[in-house]
Amino acid sequence: MKRLLLLLFLLGSLTQLFGESAPPRDLEEKALSGDAVSQNTLGIFYLENGDMDKALEWWQKAANQGYVKAYTNLGSYYLMRNQKEAKYWYEKGAEHKDPLAYRGLAMYYDKFEHNTEETLKWYRMAANCGDTNSQRVLGFWHYRQGQYHTAISYFSPAVQKGDELAQRGLADSYYELKDYPNAFKWYVERANHGDIESQNRLAYMYIYGQGTDVDHKEGRYWMKRSAEGGNPIAQFNLGLFFSKGSIGLEQNEEKSFEWFKKAADQGYSEAMYNVGVYYYNHGERDKAFHWLSLAKEKGYADAEKILNMLR
Numbered sequence: 439m440k441r442l443l444l445l446l447f448l449l450g451s452l453t454q455l456f457g458e459s460a461p462p463r464d465l466e467e468k469a470l471s472g473d474a475v476s477q478n479t480l481g482i483f484y485l486e487n488g489d490m491d492k493a494l495e496w497w498q499k500a501a502n503q504g505y506v507k508a509y510t511n512l513g514s515y516y517l518m519r520n521q522k523e524a525k526y527w528y529e530k531g532a533e534h535k536d537p538l539a540y541r542g543l544a545m546y547y548d549k550f551e552h553n554t555e556e557t558l559k560w561y562r563m564a565a566n567c568g569d570t571n572s573q574r575v576l577g578f579w580h581y582r583q584g585q586y587h588t589a590i591s592y593f594s595p596a597v598q599k600g601d602e603l604a605q606r607g608l609a610d611s612y613y614e615l616k617d618y619p620n621a622f623k624w625y626v627e628r629a630n631h632g633d634i635e636s637q638n639r640l641a642y643m644y645i646y647g648q649g650t651d652v653d654h655k656e657g658r659y660w661m662k663r664s665a666e667g668g669n670p671i672a673q674f675n676l677g678l679f680f681s682k683g684s685i686g687l688e689q690n691e692e693k694s695f696e697w698f699k700k701a702a703d704q705g706y707s708e709a710m711y712n713v714g715v716y717y718y719n720h721g722e723r724d725k726a727f728h729w730l731s732l733a734k735e736k737g738y739a740d741a742e743k744i745l746n747m748l749r
Contacts, residue, residue: 459487461480461483461484465479465480465483466480469496469499472503474499474500474503474504474505474508475500475505477496477497477499477500477503477505477508478496478497478500478505478507478508478511480496481493481494481495481496481497481500481508481511482511484496490515493511493515494512494515497511497512497515498512501527501530506531506534506536506539507531507536507538509527509528509530509531509534509536509539510527510528510531510536510538510539510542512527513525513526513527513528513531513539513542513546514542517542517545517546517549520549522546522550524542524546525543525546525550528542528543528546529543532560535567537563537564537567537568537569537572538564538569540560540561540563540564540567540569540572541560541561541564541569541571541572543556543560544556544557544558544559544560544561544564544572544575545557547560558576558579561575561576561579562576565592568595570595570596570599570601570604573592573593573595573596573601573604574592574593574596574601574603574604574607576589576592577589577590577592577593577596577604577607577608577611578607580592581607581610581611581614584614586611586612586614586615587615589607589611590608590611590612593605593607593608593611594608597624602628602631602633605624605627605628606624606628606633606635606636608620608624609621609623609624609625609627609628609636609639612624613625613639618643618648618649618650619649620649621639621643621648621649622640622643622648622649622650623649624636625639625640625643626640629660629663632667634663634664634667634668634669634672635664635669635671637660637661637663637664637667637669637672638660638661638664638665638669638671638672638675640660641656641657641658641659641660641661641664641672641675642657644656644657644660645657645661645685654685654686655686657685658685658686658687661675661676661679662676665697665700668704670700670701670704670705670706670709671701671706673697673698673700673701673704673706673709674697674698674701674706674708674709674712676697677694677695677696677697677698677701677709677712678694680693680694680697681694691716695713695716698712698713698716699713702729702732705736707732707733707736707737707738708733708738710729710730710732710733710736710738710741711729711730711733711738711740711741713729714726714727714728714729714730714732714733714741714744715730715744717729718730718744718748723748726744726748727745727748730744730745730748731745
């Protein structure tokens with residue numbers, strides 16, 4: 439199933455076209471009569487029903503007649519199988535200026551040849567043709583390079599077409615540029631759609647007045663939603679706020695420990711350290727040693743000091 443979903447993504451995030459286990463008779467008849475469009479569609483039918491050999495057979499028939507979408511489907515078929523034949527079919531699609539073939543070539547150069555220049559070249563060609571996935575990929579690539587203005591230029595058109603991942607990238611890019619009002623706008627959008635990382639960032643913005651007025655009530659609300667959704671950073675931060683009795687929360691060691699423990703259970707190193715300290719302060723040496731050792735293994739240097747006292 440994982441491989442099937444991957445191929446559906448490579449083919450352009452197709453929605454399911456068929457609900458039947460056998461192909462519609464009229465579609466099969468048209469395909470058998472030599473209609474390339476029907477042959478390609480029949481290939482998609484067999485893809486959705488898990489018969490990859492039949493999908494390949496019909497795409498090959500359509501490709502033999504010069505049907506461009508079949509070129510890209512074949513490229514995706516071979517890319518999924520880690521076979522370099524993908525390049526040949528994507529190049530045939532690219533000759534006909536197919537944006538999905540451009541994106542396919544980008545993925546090929548990234549996967550097989552690790553050629554960043556060629557990868558970016560083909561993603562840009564696809565993005566310039568309006569391919570949303572490529573716009574998002576380029577946005578995140580430039581974001582990771584610290585090129586936030588360029589990232590925004592790619593995220594923005596993807597966002598206009600409703601791409602939710604690009605919304606998060608846009609929010610993060612504005613935040614890095616300290617354009618807090620625009621960052622706040624998009625974090626609100628993503629937070630309302632259940633993105634726990636955006637919920638945590640939105641909590642910070644309310645707590646510290648970034649792009650909005652300071653509002654600890656809203657900050658507590660969004661941090662708790664993020665923490666309850668499983669975000670270890672939000673869980674750790676709630677632990678800190680309960681330990682200090684800040685942002686309108688009561689000072690409560692047990693609640694603080696509860697949230698530190700949730701974050702520690704997810705491998706958050708500083709939370710592991712705090713859990714270890716809690717157990718140390720309460721005389722539970724074995725548990726303290728366990729959690730402090732885990733924190734040290736995760737690279738949290740301060741854990742070594744208490745571990746030395748426990749040895």
